Amino acid sequence: MLVALDQGGQVINLLCLKTSQIAELKTQHLVCPACRQRVYLKHGQVRMPHFAHVRLLSCAYNSENESFQHLSLKKDLFYWFAKTAQVSVEQFLPELQQIPDLLVNDKLAVEVQCSMLSVAKLQERTKGYLSKDYQVIWLTGKKLWLGHRLTVLKQQFLNFSLHVGFYYWEIDDQKKELRLNYLIHEDITGSLHYLVQHFAFGSGELLTILRQPFLKTGSELRVQPKHDIANYIRRQLHYKHPKWLKIQELYYHHGQHILADKQDMNQVCPVGLNYLTYQFEGIKVPEFCQVTKPIKSYYQQFIDYQHTHRDAPLYSPLVYATFFDGNLKRI
Ligand SMILES: [Zn+2]
Known part of the structure; x- marks a missing residue:
């Protein structure tokens, strides 16, 4: 401390x-x-x-x-914030019995999470801040960087905005930079696809950088289709992966075959949207404890847009919302 x-x-x-x-x-x-x-x-x-x-x-x-990493990152962030904002380090909040790593302008809690913690603890601490009208931003250290696949814990660090869709902050003590991973999508094999923006420590105003998920516009992401996707599914079924057996059963139950639609198999989706099962089960939104906005309409608009724009890149939720509002004739 x-x-x-x-x-x-x-x-x-x-x-x-x-x-x-x-x-x-x-x-x-x-x-x-x-x-x-x-x-x-x-x-x-x-x-x-x-x-x-x-x-x-x-x-x-x-x-x-x-850890040294944690102490060092708190120090760097403290000096960076202090240039333009009122910041305190490790301020004890008696009403919550919580200690944000940094508290900015008395309302924004910034947590630098370098070690593993339980999903329950992360949910409890996040809900604690929100219940007392603090905003909270989690910056993940090396052990928790997003990488290529989502875990149950990482899913609970994801946040969402209309401008960049799902996003995830990383902080790097060695490179001395903050990273915004955004427009985060997932293919049916569970591989993640997203864009990354880098911010060197000390460059620009930190509060403005942390607001980027609500400011950025015009981003799009193109993902190359995988050619061996059908083989991937066959392998999962061969090894009796429970998730894939369940999906297969659902298709059989509706008189269809899982490998029939190659385009559906290659669909890359916003995280949490199961493109292979929504047509039978409806759209299910998993829990994201950082997200306070409704996600279902984003999923629905994404699906509707994909039906008529098969080769389009992946856009932000705002683009789909604007398209269906009829405000934009052409994207
Ligand atoms: Zn003590």
């Missing part, structure tokens, strides 16, 4: 002190802002200076397992 309270109850933020001032803290009586137990300064050769509890207690600041 990077903050502690001194004997007068003043917040000591290590990121705002000079080296000489930090050295003086070694002899001071300092306590944790949440549990009020003693903490001390750890100032080694390798890790940057930080505080640790004298005794390992259960406390909202679970700093004892905090």
